[in-house]
Amino acid sequence: MTDLFEIVDAATAAFAQAVTPAELENAKALFLGKSGRMTELMKGMAALSVDEKKSRGAAINVAKQAIEAALTQRRQALADAELQLQLQAEALDVTLPGRQRGAGGLHPVSLTLERIEAIFGSMGFDVAQGPEIETDWFNFTALNTPEDHPARSMHDTFYVEGGTEKAPLLLRTHTSPMQIRHAVQHVKKYRDAVGADSSALFSGDMPEIRVIAPGRTYRVDSDATHSPMFHQCEGLWVGENVSFKDLKFVFTDFCRTFFESDDLVLRFRPSFFPFTEPSAEIDIQFAAGPLAGRWLEVAGSGQVHPNVIRNMGLDPEKFIGFAFGIGPDRLTMLRYGVNDLRLFFDGDIRFLSQFQ
Ligand code: DAH
Secondary structure, X not given: OHHHXXXXXXXXXXXXXXXXXXXXXXXXXXXXXXXXXXXXXXXXXXXXXXXXXXXXXXXXXXXXXXXXXXXHHHHHHHHHHHHHHHHHHOOOOOXXXXXXXOOXXXXXXXXXXXXXXXXXXXXXXXXXXXXXXXXXHHHOHHHOOOOOOHHHOXXXXXXXOOOOOOOOEEEOOOOOHHHHHHHHHHHHHHHHHOOOOOOOOEOOOOOOEXXXXXXXXXXXXXXXXXXXXXXXXXXXXXXXXXXXXXXXXXXXXXXXHHOOOXXXXXEEEEEEEOOEEEEEEEEEEOOOOOOOOOOEEEEEEEEEOHHHXXXXXXXXXXXXXXXXXXXXXXXXXXXXXXXXXXHHHOOOHHHHHHHO
């Protein structure tokens, strides 16, 4: 009998030492397996008498049951421990703040573009969109910009592959090509309606062209107030009787509404652009606030040059108008008091989230 107690003790101790299910199964084999110690004992009974077999057999069975019970207990203990570990690893801290889905918002320059569109929209201006890859014709030639104009140099302009030597392609350096693109479409509609000759300049009746064209523009330029990609918003108003007075009125109204300041004043400073004559740079001055008293340039403008009117397909003897080009990035800097343009294009959420 003592040998049986010993075996049960040894088995229990071996099971206790096993710390993984695999180790436990190995220990089990040592005692209950085909050549395990219990099996050996059973085999040893062959030589015993019938009576001895009975009592020895019963004792061995009790010992075997004890070993099996110890095994089951250890299995359960290991499974419990594993479950505990798993629960710990997957523990949820229900007191942690929930994960929020960050609410997105519009970029400050987009807010400005929306604002520009809303204000000019209220004055009856359409909004047109055009390609950012332009032909040299729309970007320069049609806008009365001569071959030798500095803006055409490689130094200022991003030329792109795909054009020909005669008709190079480039990233538009301003939104002014939209003047031509939009006007040509507009004129075609009314010229076709009356069956007018498409090879002649149009001098028939048509509704006025009143449009703005906001969008991205590109120049080889980079510092605190210039970025290789920047925004412009073109404006064009062409009709039979549109004068500089209209430009002054429209632009003054726009600036005062945009900056929500009725005492903001404007200055039209004589300047030069190939596509307007006369041309003016538009400066604004705030009556109050940190920038009060300083003249700040916000746009270029002028009366559309007769050559440009011609390239729109219109007769300059009949049609006249004005155009302007606004810098929405600059308007955004002035509106929010931002002093470095590059902040707009760094994509830093800490900066951008302040505008929501
Ligand atoms: N395209 C000009 C520029 O990029 C801005 C400009 C000036 C646009 C005068 C106009 C204009 O329409 O009339 O500097």
